[in-house]
Amino acid sequence: MLLRIMKNNLLFSIGIIVCALWILIAIVTVLVPSITPYSYLAQDLANRFQAPSSAHWFGTDSIGRDVFSRALVGSRISLIAGLITIALASLMGMIYGGIAGYIGGLTDEIMMRVSEMVMAFPGIILAMTIAAALGPSLHNTLLAMVIIWWPNYARVMRSMVIANKENEYVEAAKSLGASHFRIFFNEIMPNSLGPVLVLATLDFGNAILLFSGLSFLGLGSPPPTPEWGAMVADGVLNFNYWWIGTFPGLAILTMSVGTNFIGDSLRDFLDPRLRKEI
Amino acid sequence: MSDDLLDKDLLRISNLNVQFRTSEGVFKAVRDVSISIRSGETLGIVGESGSGKSVTALSIMNLIPNPPGEIKGDIFFNGQNLREMSPEEVRKVRGNEISMIFQEPMTSLNPIHTCGKQIMEPLLLHKGFTKHEAKARSLELLKMVGIPLPEQRFKEYPHQLSGGMRQRIMIAMALACRPKLLLADEPTTALDVTIQAQILELMKNLRNEIDSAIIMITHDLGIITEMCHSVAVMYAGQVVESGPLKELIREPLHPYTEGLLRSIPTITKEKQRLYTIDGTVPSPFNMPPGCSFQPRCKYSNPICSEQTPDLIHVSEERAVRCWRHAENIGIGNRSVLHG
Numbered sequence A: 001m002l003l004r005i006m007k008n009n010l011l012f013s014i015g016i017i018v019c020a021l022w023i024l025i026a027i028v029t030v031l032v033p034s035i036t037p038y039s040y041l042a043q044d045l046a047n048r049f050q051a052p053s054s055a056h057w058f059g060t061d062s063i064g065r066d067v068f069s070r071a072l073v074g075s076r077i078s079l080i081a082g083l084i085t086i087a088l089a090s091l092m093g094m095i096y097g098g099i100a101g102y103i104g105g106l107t108d109e110i111m112m113r114v115s116e117m118v119m120a121f122p123g124i125i126l127a128m129t130i131a132a133a134l135g136p137s138l139h140n141t142l143l144a145m146v147i148i149w150w151p152n153y154a155r156v157m158r159s160m161v162i163a164n165k166e167n168e169y170v171e172a173a174k175s176l177g178a179s180h181f182r183i184f185f186n187e188i189m190p191n192s193l194g195p196v197l198v199l200a201t202l203d204f205g206n207a208i209l210l211f212s213g214l215s216f217l218g219l220g221s222p223p224p225t226p227e228w229g230a231m232v233a234d235g236v237l238n239f240n241y242w243w244i245g246t247f248p249g250l251a252i253l254t255m256s257v258g259t260n261f262i263g264d265s266l267r268d269f270l271d272p273r274l275r276k277e278i
Numbered sequence B: 001m002s003d004d005l006l007d008k009d010l011l012r013i014s015n016l017n018v019q020f021r022t023s024e025g026v027f028k029a030v031r032d033v034s035i036s037i038r039s040g041e042t043l044g045i046v047g048e049s050g051s052g053k054s055v056t057a058l059s060i061m062n063l064i065p066n067p068p069g070e071i072k073g074d075i076f077f078n079g080q081n082l083r084e085m086s087p088e089e090v091r092k093v094r095g096n097e098i099s100m101i102f103q104e105p106m107t108s109l110n111p112i113h114t115c116g117k118q119i120m121e122p123l124l125l126h127k128g129f130t131k132h133e134a135k136a137r138s139l140e141l142l143k144m145v146g147i148p149l150p151e152q153r154f155k156e157y158p159h160q161l162s163g164g165m166r167q168r169i170m171i172a173m174a175l176a177c178r179p180k181l182l183l184a185d186e187p188t189t190a191l192d193v194t195i196q197a198q199i200l201e202l203m204k205n206l207r208n209e210i211d212s213a214i215i216m217i218t219h220d221l222g223i224i225t226e227m228c229h230s231v232a233v234m235y236a237g238q239v240v241e242s243g244p245l246k247e248l249i250r251e252p253l254h255p256y257t258e259g260l261l262r263s264i265p266t267i268t269k270e271k272q273r274l275y276t277i278d279g280t281v282p283s284p285f286n287m288p289p290g291c292s293f294q295p296r297c298k299y300s301n302p303i304c305s306e307q308t309p310d311l312i313h314v315s316e317e318r319a320v321r322c323w324r325h326a327e328n329i330g331i332g333n334r335s336v337l338h339g
Helices: A002-008 A010-031 A067-103 A105-120 A123-134 A138-165 A168-175 A180-216 A228-237 A242-270 B003-008 B053-060 B087-093 B115-127 B131-144 B150-155 B163-175 B193-210 B221-227 B245-250 B255-262 B323-328 B334-338
Strands: B009-022 B025-038 B042-046 B069-077 B098-101 B181-185 B213-218 B230-235 B238-244
Touching (some): A010 A067, A067 A105, A067 A138, A067 A228, A105 A138, A123 A138, A168 A180, A168 B098, A180 A242, B009 B053, B009 B213, B025 B213, B025 B230, B025 B238, B042 B053, B053 B181, B053 B213, B098 B163, B115 B131, B115 B150, B131 B150, B131 B163, B163 B193, B213 B221, B221 B245, B230 B245, B230 B255, B238 B245, B238 B255
Parallel strands (some): B098 B181
Antiparallel strands (some): B009 B025, B009 B069
16 A cells, blocks of 8 residues: 555655654664764764764764764654654644634633733744743753744644534534533544644654754754754854764655655645545 | 423424634524424424524534534433433433434545444444344344445445445445334435435335334425324524424414425426515624514514514424414513503
8 A cells, every 4th residue: 555655655754764763763763872883972082073084974973973973873762752742732732723723702812812922922033932931841842842832833723623513413422412522522623633634744844854954953962962953053153064963864854855745745645635646 | 391201202302502703703503592492303494504403403413513513402312311411421322322314425425444344333332243143233223224235345445336325325324223213314315316205215114114213304394294104393593383293384383484385396286386485594794683584584574673582382382483483372572562
């Protein structure tokens, strides 16, 4: 099934292959740490700023750590950050938007205005403010990302719920004596999930991008944890040694482009008007 | 009506008023409707689109969205006033003792659940069945509504079935808890004629089998004559005439009923122009003074545009909302009539 779909859709296959590869790398480096040519923490001050060579495929950084090993290990934290952010933000947004849409009226107005207050700020600036105020650490950064991200899902969920709650099967369920809880979770919610899931896949790459951006600005895990964004920042400080920043940058690029390809194809597939044979 | 007669009524609606507050003003969808029905009976409610038939049915179920809707009046079901029950209590009645069949079988089933799951739902909700019992009963119901290969249909999704099949599924859902009262809101409008006949036949058999009362809402007089014991004719939110089917058809009292009956095409007569009632239903925001049928009525008197007629009981079972009959039996305000 997956193979058949991939045969007909080039972008989708590229996305799947790239993401699968990164997920595989992340899992393998956790399970078998010795698979990387060097330890991602091992410093070798004698070999600082080595250009890419057969010994160090992606060269070494300012304190002689192997960029290739660090780039591989860095996939772990980016994937987890993206996953947690999207999972929490979409869950929170779905519940919030779902309640607003289902109740409607003044409650809806107030709830949506509150979420728009969050959306009114440029995302990365608000995230920086929150993360800086709470103190730079991984989980504060993730918290900041969830805070700026959930309103997107709330909006989508709300509009889906508003559209779906007028359906006749909802009235039919009411006439059968179903409770509000049951109607919401059993009738409306499953019919509203599609667009939210697509948005989540599309956003996964963006979340990784934003996380890299924040860790580039020094708001991620404290060093020496290998993070792609922090590694790029390191590359900027040592601008003459192009490999330090370029390779983690490429890692960010491939991961976010890959997830975007998947999300795009998924949207096309779920929207009948855009559906082609995927 | 005497008191012991009232007690026999399974459902008695008295002075039901439903209005919607909209930006254009207050829209009175149902005005002073009083109807009653006994177990085993079928009551037909006929009327044009917008005459308040469906709103009446929805207010029995308390499914009118509020706001903008407001319900006033009493709805007695089995001696209990549904209007005074808590939402929790009403929910226990819905789907259990009163259930409803909707007009659109294509959209009234949830596309993401299997048919079986949807039929099991009321059983799990109201009867406290286990999944296993509910499944057995659902298969029984599917057989009862004449669905071939019930085991297989049980697992299928609504989009895999035809309209007639889906309407049978809806009926199976509505009948799952053996309701005392079944509200059928144009159950066959979306179906073609052969399927329509089958569904009506099915409903008749089921009525006899479980002895429930049916309120049949339709704009098709053919269905009424096929199915019903008594009829209420609605016009612009009011019941304009009610009574036993045969008498009402033989001798319609209200000019609107007369018009409706005359505008049924016949196949026995030679080609002739079909009778129509001139004019259109008045806008609910701009009701004419007096009788709301008066602008279209060929018997209209001066009093008709001055005073609204009451629903007058011309016999034990028949009632009509028309000044002509008020005059006949001497209730009319003669000074206004002649002065």
